[in-house]
Amino acid sequence: MKKIVLVYSGGLDTSVCIPLVREEYGFDHVITVTVDVGQPEEDIRQAEERARRLGAEHYTIDAKQLFVEYFCWPAVRANGDYEGYPLSTSIARPLIALKAVEKARELGATAFGHGCTGKGNDQFRIEYILRTLMPEAEIIAPMREGRRLPDGRREPWTRSEEIDYANAHGLDIPQTKERIWSVDENLWGRSIEGGRLEEPDYAPPEEIFKWTRGPGNCLPTPQTITIEFEQGVPVALDGQRLDPVSLVTTLNRIAGQHGVGRIDIMEDRMLGLKVRENYECPAAVTLLTAHRALEALVCTQGELKFKAMVDREWGELAYKGLWFDPLKEDLEAFIARVQERVNGVVHLRLFQGTASVIGRNSPNALYSADLASFDSKTFDQSESLGIVKTHGLQSRMYFHLRQSGRLTGQPVPPALLGASVPKPTTQETPS
Amino acid sequence: MKKIVLVYSGGLDTSVCIPLVREEYGFDHVITVTVDVGQPEEDIRQAEERARRLGAEHYTIDAKQLFVEYFCWPAVRANGDYEGYPLSTSIARPLIALKAVEKARELGATAFGHGCTGKGNDQFRIEYILRTLMPEAEIIAPMREGRRLPDGRREPWTRSEEIDYANAHGLDIPQTKERIWSVDENLWGRSIEGGRLEEPDYAPPEEIFKWTRGPGNCLPTPQTITIEFEQGVPVALDGQRLDPVSLVTTLNRIAGQHGVGRIDIMEDRMLGLKVRENYECPAAVTLLTAHRALEALVCTQGELKFKAMVDREWGELAYKGLWFDPLKEDLEAFIARVQERVNGVVHLRLFQGTASVIGRNSPNALYSADLASFDSKTFDQSESLGIVKTHGLQSRMYFHLRQSGRLTGQPVPPALLGASVPKPTTQETPS
Amino acid sequence: MKKIVLVYSGGLDTSVCIPLVREEYGFDHVITVTVDVGQPEEDIRQAEERARRLGAEHYTIDAKQLFVEYFCWPAVRANGDYEGYPLSTSIARPLIALKAVEKARELGATAFGHGCTGKGNDQFRIEYILRTLMPEAEIIAPMREGRRLPDGRREPWTRSEEIDYANAHGLDIPQTKERIWSVDENLWGRSIEGGRLEEPDYAPPEEIFKWTRGPGNCLPTPQTITIEFEQGVPVALDGQRLDPVSLVTTLNRIAGQHGVGRIDIMEDRMLGLKVRENYECPAAVTLLTAHRALEALVCTQGELKFKAMVDREWGELAYKGLWFDPLKEDLEAFIARVQERVNGVVHLRLFQGTASVIGRNSPNALYSADLASFDSKTFDQSESLGIVKTHGLQSRMYFHLRQSGRLTGQPVPPALLGASVPKPTTQETPS
Amino acid sequence: MKKIVLVYSGGLDTSVCIPLVREEYGFDHVITVTVDVGQPEEDIRQAEERARRLGAEHYTIDAKQLFVEYFCWPAVRANGDYEGYPLSTSIARPLIALKAVEKARELGATAFGHGCTGKGNDQFRIEYILRTLMPEAEIIAPMREGRRLPDGRREPWTRSEEIDYANAHGLDIPQTKERIWSVDENLWGRSIEGGRLEEPDYAPPEEIFKWTRGPGNCLPTPQTITIEFEQGVPVALDGQRLDPVSLVTTLNRIAGQHGVGRIDIMEDRMLGLKVRENYECPAAVTLLTAHRALEALVCTQGELKFKAMVDREWGELAYKGLWFDPLKEDLEAFIARVQERVNGVVHLRLFQGTASVIGRNSPNALYSADLASFDSKTFDQSESLGIVKTHGLQSRMYFHLRQSGRLTGQPVPPALLGASVPKPTTQETPS
Secondary structure: OOEEEEEOOOOHHHHHHHHHHHHOOOOOEEEEEEEEOOOOHHHHHHHHHHHHHOOOEEEEEEOHHHHHHHHHHHHHHOOOOEOOEOOHHHHHHHHHHHHHHHHHHHHOOOEEEOOOOOOOOHHHHHHHHHHHHOOOOEEEOHHHHOEEOOOOOEEOOOHHHHHHHHHHOOOOOOOOOOOOOEEEEEOOEEEEEOHHHHOOOOOOOHHHOOOOOOOOOOOOOOEEEEEEEEOOEEEEEOOEEOOHHHHHHHHHHHHHHOOOOEEEEEEEOOOOOEEEEEEEOHHHHHHHHHHHHHHHHHOOHHHHHHHHHHHHHHHHHHHOOOOOOHHHHHHHHHHHHHHOOOOEEEEEEEEOOEEEEEEEEOOOOOOOHHHHOOOOOOOOHHHHHHHHHHOOHHHHHHHHHHHOOOOOOOOOOOOOOOOOOOOOOOOOOOO | OOEEEEEOOOOHHHHHHHHHHHHOOOOOEEEEEEEEOOOOHHHHHHHHHHHHHOOOEEEEEEOHHHHHHHHHHHHHHOOOOEOOEOOHHHHHHHHHHHHHHHHHHHHOOOEEEOOOOOOOOHHHHHHHHHHHHOOOOEEEOHHHHOEEOOOOOEEOOOHHHHHHHHHHOOOOOOOOOOOOOEEEEEOOEEEEEOHHHHOOOOOOOHHHOOOOOOOOOOOOOOEEEEEEEEOOEEEEEOOEEOOHHHHHHHHHHHHHHOOOOEEEEEEEOOOOOEEEEEEEOHHHHHHHHHHHHHHHHHOOHHHHHHHHHHHHHHHHHHHOOOOOOHHHHHHHHHHHHHHOOOOEEEEEEEEOOEEEEEEEEOOOOOOOHHHHOOOOOOOOHHHHHHHHHHOOHHHHHHHHHHHOOOOOOOOOOOOOOOOOOOOOOOOOOOO | OOEEEEEOOOOHHHHHHHHHHHHOOOOOEEEEEEEEOOOOHHHHHHHHHHHHHOOOEEEEEEOHHHHHHHHHHHHHHOOOOEOOEOOHHHHHHHHHHHHHHHHHHHHOOOEEEOOOOOOOOHHHHHHHHHHHHOOOOEEEOHHHHOEEOOOOOEEOOOHHHHHHHHHHOOOOOOOOOOOOOEEEEEOOEEEEEOHHHHOOOOOOOHHHOOOOOOOOOOOOOOEEEEEEEEOOEEEEEOOEEOOHHHHHHHHHHHHHHOOOOEEEEEEEOOOOOEEEEEEEOHHHHHHHHHHHHHHHHHOOHHHHHHHHHHHHHHHHHHHOOOOOOHHHHHHHHHHHHHHOOOOEEEEEEEEOOEEEEEEEEOOOOOOOHHHHOOOOOOOOHHHHHHHHHHOOHHHHHHHHHHHOOOOOOOOOOOOOOOOOOOOOOOOOOOO | OOEEEEEOOOOHHHHHHHHHHHHOOOOOEEEEEEEEOOOOHHHHHHHHHHHHHOOOEEEEEEOHHHHHHHHHHHHHHOOOOEOOEOOHHHHHHHHHHHHHHHHHHHHOOOEEEOOOOOOOOHHHHHHHHHHHHOOOOEEEOHHHHOEEOOOOOEEOOOHHHHHHHHHHOOOOOOOOOOOOOEEEEEOOEEEEEOHHHHOOOOOOOHHHOOOOOOOOOOOOOOEEEEEEEEOOEEEEEOOEEOOHHHHHHHHHHHHHHOOOOEEEEEEEOOOOOEEEEEEEOHHHHHHHHHHHHHHHHHOOHHHHHHHHHHHHHHHHHHHOOOOOOHHHHHHHHHHHHHHOOOOEEEEEEEEOOEEEEEEEEOOOOOOOHHHHOOOOOOOOHHHHHHHHHHOOHHHHHHHHHHHOOOOOOOOOOOOOOOOOOOOOOOOOOOO
16 A cells, blocks of 8 residues: 655645546555644635545644744744745745654655645755655655656646646536636745736735735824843733744734735745745734844844854755754854843834834843943043054055055045045055 | 144034134144035034134035935945944045045145044044045044043033033033934934933934934825936936936935834944934935845845845945945945946835835846746756755755764754654665 | 767767767767867877767867966966865866857857766856857757666666777777776866775875875975966966966976875765865965965955955855856956955975965055064054953953853853852943 | 052063062052963973062962863864964963953952053953953053153163163063064964064074974974864874873974974954964864864865854954953854764874875765765766756856846957857747
């Protein structure tokens, strides 16, 4: 009895895979696994029903809490971002694949199927986990391989062909035109892509958004919220401690009502294609904004500068789905050390599409009212003379060289310094 | 006849310096230079009048166009930023100092005075230019040196003492309490700091803002604008070519009416102090947002990642005022190469505090509708199998090591993978 | 008449390709192109003869000068390195492919063949150029595709099968065992790999080296040489201006006699495999050592730090063969700006495997004997007090936090500070 | 009774400080602390004797083991380097200052003195520790402040004046000319600087070296050694476990006999001066070479690239003496994560000034003989076609743009591609 675990969303592509792995790949026992990371309940129900009608052994696994704790929170600590995208879909894929592996082990399956095409990022993220955890397993990607033609060649499935095939196997999907866009949704965000939305210059219509209100439709008055962090992890909203899922869910609702979290970017996919993407991520954007503000209060200037590079690298690894990469672990050790101090509260005003930080407070602030204030007499200002005199010392030595005529080009554009700079008459060194 | 050029804003500090450099430092000829980089006309007039009343030879130099062309435009090309701050004051200081040098040369002065204290950043920025261009000149900083006491020691001036001293020399400034905050203003932005504003957790009152409307007070309908760039430089607004100053001025007005450009950050000053800062920079924020969006369309993923480091370094040098640093020139050579392609238009929607990119277009887009679209059959998807199979190869070899028990720690948190990961039974290498 | 240009080294693999592209791929006109970048003359002659015997239209193109000027010199300016490897083979591949394209255009061919396998780096480097310059051309890689079996499947060729096949088509190669290692050689270096040499822990036998003398066999007395650079490019040796090829050839000989240039590293190939590599690159190692020393004299500390990142990125792009990548061009703009000042001479002592810098001199040195010397009285040392007092200000504020007990862990290991650090009794801020 | 702890080397500068802090600074109880980090025993004895003769309460503290364990080993793990310098003096200073603090606490002193001038780096390193651990303490730096003239002004001490002053207080130092160079020595290395050695172009005379044999004087036969690492820390030499101090001492001797460890660089000091420096660090250079080779075997390509940045930052912080900086701790958390796997052995051949890696072995090697070898049939080479086809995709799209004539400049230098590149005739996208 050849068993296969199919990573299953309940959508058309993965539904087509159920009969396909039976008929073309010779699996007589198809186990469908739908991992709940916060997608609409209706999608979960549809998956259950379609799997049942197509004769699969179906499992729905609630992984919402794991998703927030083990994937969203680390993303917050790393200011998780890739080219402006808070990685919502990216960080859910490893968890989905992990749960598929768990189920395969439990049920003794040694093959996996998924519905990813060969153009996108998800094939990398999902297969990385499968190949890492079960390197010996067989992996089937029917959508990537394409429809088998009578002559043995393969070509990509059309939507119409998929519907015909699915309905021939027991579903009842109307032959409508292809949906104009496709959606992926989890607690950390909602992505809408495809069709004209891919064009860099096409203003997205209001109707693609579901979680965020648009201009003119937001709540009419500003709302100030307070987020508390412990070690870089959000723990409370407006003074009330919330479990991770509730915190994210609540914030998605509140910030969404104020239109916060819309993102419109060009994104470089893993295969090198540039695609225009639209996201709405109210909770993610609000939490990341707050977290960055708190870090700016407790970290040194050097830490902020270097952590920006650490975070960027983390974001790239997370985007690629390399969840167990040793470099990711190394970066997280750096991040964990910094986050030890990222405790405190951030106040934000949500209004009309913006989450604005209006205050921040931490027991670990590297801030001294005394030193910073204008009025202080504690710092002997005249001592800064030596600092000023050495400021840019090498830079000034270089300028002397430029002025000396040994290097090409004007040292200063003439418009900026009407009189030409005279050559130095002495050998004096700048001091 | 000992001549000194005083970098002069017309404020209390620099006004005090006029009689001070005469009485304490022995200069009998004080030349005041006020450089117009877009500050309020009233400030310019006040400077002229005070200088006259205090007996200085006064010059006002209009440098607005130089400021935008030679300082703001390079900042746009470098996505000019330091910890969230678009560098408005920072990039004006070198120009002000350059014009002071120009005037000194013209009039044969070999000494400079300025009103910077010993705690801030401006002393570094201004003196770097003076020491670079006229290394032999004497530099006087009376506010930094402090008020001379009868016993020869020095201590910082209080506002009240400054007013008394200034009035004793011909001004007529009322003895009010110290202003609650201090303002610096030029075409690239407006900073408001001091007093309670320095506290990280103090919500700034609406009254500190002058250029941007606040929540509830913005224009009631969204406005879509189009900005055109040539080689990374903004050249037209809504299809109309504008000279640099007009473009910035117009955009400050338009974006300000929509509340765009408020910035509230913790900032690390050069001496290591962390200070909370409030800025309003409507034009700068709008142009930087648009420029980044255009770069995301025309640059490769590798360029975007590396240029982020280049830009950050540029921002730090600009913040420090090291305008002629060789590294800054090197970075600008990199930037210039990239900007050659940064031509095109960006559409933004201004509304309620946000400038949202809603479209971008460039003849140099690294975007191919054909490849990016879902429907395309041009890319043979099955060819991605090899890519997927090598994805994270070293990462998977590492995971095998972890699983082997040679390294400490769980390879996967048990919560994520219920059944413990079995040790590999074969020596098989991941492929 | 179907024409194909075959990138031809004269080795077994590429020789097998000549009859193969005729018999299996249907090309009736095979043009072989051997590009001379400094490989042994005997290899060039062998290529000519084998091509003739196998019935190809053969061209040998002397590209030695182009190679040094357009590939080695830019590598010097970028301190060209990838994980310790001076990129010798890597930077020759684009030139070889360029010359193949040139010949194809001249002769009207629209297909290319090469003998690279599917495991190495060269397939990427060569095809990148072909696909960039003639995207419409057909590309055949018979060794990567493998030997066609009767049942239609393919498998890698064995050496024995290759010899049989080649001899059956007119060559006369003895059936010896596979050579223990394979060699690639050009003016910039010689690589020896394969067999036991791939093992990380195998001490390479002396016989694999041809250009460098081994321990105990080097010239018995040290030799001091002087290299002059103009804009980062080597132009003279011991005061004598040499054309690029002569300079490299001479230096390979001289430095090789002193055993300079052996490199033994683990290298990460593009597909993710780690391989142990042995190189000998006498001229490259000597010139890179000298160039770095000159940069250390003329660049600011900031430039040196940032250029290290620029160089590393350049090295990675060059390793990958992305010769026309826009990021590479951007980095080269940065590099060119720096190199403007990299003029001067470097003195090195060659002896027993080492090229030691013993002196450097430049008109553009950022060095001032006056300031640097111990004896100088020009720098008022007491002025450094202010600098010392602000040194690590944030770092010290952080330490106070650690000491306060709010953070976990010992602020100082007890072994380092016997008495435990007392908690601060005052609220005093470090100054 | 005013007590002061003087950081004491026994040299002329610090010896002068003993009477000076009594006579000019009013301390009647001078405690001298000499911390033994491996300097010559003769220096230790001289310090004891001079302190006694000058009436100080003297302590010698043996900190050799602490130095290696807490300072040298972390430097190895971080590949500790600043511009080619293995940080030998830099990393000893914090320990010396820590022991001074320890003694001050024990004896109830609240003031510190040191003999650093105002031009060097050590004032920063030592005072950072003092100001961090005892922010309330008074710090005296008589050499930096200079000799008090009758008129109250101060000027730097001359050597001759120092000798007169010291002898007048009980020492018996002959009035010789200033020593031509000054030496600092500890287990991690020996630095020789000053006089003509500061000139970039002066070949250092053989006599300045003490630990390393010069060309022509090294042991006549190569010696192969094996170093074993556990978690990045050297633990055994040639199979024999050694305590840290013995390992370093032994290696200094062995490698020194082979002339290994001489370093001749231009170095950027903290105040911005560039100085030529000569070091000899046989153990440090050997261990760092070995450690890097082992990391290259066990780390992924991504880790090696990123850790290079981490290490460089660590080196800069260590150079500046910011031993307790939070960024340093963060970087060390990253490093510790990586080092967990840095176990294994490295074989090096020491000969005539070079330590050459000739083999490395680790249970954690990311190396698979199977995959790496040429002969393997495990990797299906034809699968790399997809990888090759997507290699440099954006890069090729960019090249199309260049060729289209929209961008300036030749896409390919004519010398490299004789026939000019024809404009693309189709709209075809590279694939």
